[in-house]
Amino acid sequence: MDAIVVTGVSSGIGFNAATTLCEDGYKVYGSVRKKEDGDKLCKLYPDLFKTIVFDVRDEDAIKKASEFVKNDLTDNDRLVGLVNNSGIALGGPFKYLNTDIFRKQLEVNVLGVVSVTRNFLNLLGAYKGSKNQGKIIMISSVSGHRAYPYMSPYSASKFALEGMSDSLRRELMIFGVDVILIEPGPVESEIWSKAPSKEDNPFIGTEYEESLKAFYDQVVEKGKAPLPASVIGNAIKNIIQNPKPKTRYVYTKDKFKEFTIPGILPDRTLDKLMAKRLKLEKKD
Numbered sequence: 001m002d003a004i005v006v007t008g009v010s011s012g013i014g015f016n017a018a019t020t021l022c023e024d025g026y027k028v029y030g031s032v033r034k035k036e037d038g039d040k041l042c043k044l045y046p047d048l049f050k051t052i053v054f055d056v057r058d059e060d061a062i063k064k065a066s067e068f069v070k071n072d073l074t075d076n077d078r079l080v081g082l083v084n085n086s087g088i089a090l091g092g093p094f095k096y097l098n099t100d101i102f103r104k105q106l107e108v109n110v111l112g113v114v115s116v117t118r119n120f121l122n123l124l125g126a127y128k129g130s131k132n133q134g135k136i137i138m139i140s141s142v143s144g145h146r147a148y149p150y151m152s153p154y155s156a157s158k159f160a161l162e163g164m165s166d167s168l169r170r171e172l173m174i175f176g177v178d179v180i181l182i183e184p185g186p187v188e189s190e191i192w193s194k195a196p197s198k199e200d201n202p203f204i205g206t207e208y209e210e211s212l213k214a215f216y217d218q219v220v221e222k223g224k225a226p227l228p229a230s231v232i233g234n235a236i237k238n239i240i241q242n243p244k245p246k247t248r249y250v251y252t253k254d255k256f257k258e259f260t261i262p263g264i265l266p267d268r269t270l271d272k273l274m275a276k277r278l279k280l281e282k283k284d
Helices: 012-023 035-044 059-073 099-121 150-175 210-221 229-241 254-266 267-277
Strands: 001-008 026-030 049-053 078-084 135-139 180-182 248-251
Touching: 001 012, 012 026, 012 035, 012 180, 026 035, 026 059, 035 049, 035 078, 035 254, 049 059, 059 099, 059 150, 059 267, 078 099, 099 150, 135 150, 135 229, 248 254
Parallel strands: 001 026, 001 078, 026 049, 078 135, 135 180, 180 248
Antiparallel strands: none
């Protein structure tokens, strides 16, 4: 039986990926930080889903999870995929963010991916003589290509993930193991319901107060009408089943407006448009 490891399955993209893959007959090992967060999936798919417990910042716990998967796979099983989905989004005006915010963001979104990937590489076939050629799917973001104000920690982590993934993909060609990036815009997730209101943001009283209100109205509110997480779940399944997938896939509600045009415009032109839209023009 073909098996797949998916990190961060308690909600959102991870939960939908796990359900989509189980529905299609895959054995899924889903990571959560608390065992009870995997109970719903265990009840839905008792023969196909197994919970593995770790925080992506805990190298020892990740190693134990990879050993569990290795021992649980039978001679008729093979690990065909690893979906690095776990992540967090931190932000705010750079001037008012301390270094610990950036450290936490990078520890989860970059170093966590490094730890998970390294510990599952051999199971995916990254060794000489392996007949298995698995796929590593990285859940990145349009913010790994298009940087927006107040998202410097998050954008930094996703830009790093993009570069690391491209480098890793080329290194793993020697084993036939592939690396594919999925780059969504806002996706159905608890992250949007947890976002503070514009009246409660901690930067009221700073020079960014009015700009952050505009940012909230135009960016955060858009996130509250996001792509369904099932879109990404189905994309993951299709990539796993595609013998020759593309290296990256962008998913947004309006790809031309939200991704293509910002990539075409000169940086300074885009700066001026953002400054006007988000009230960031210099005042005399």
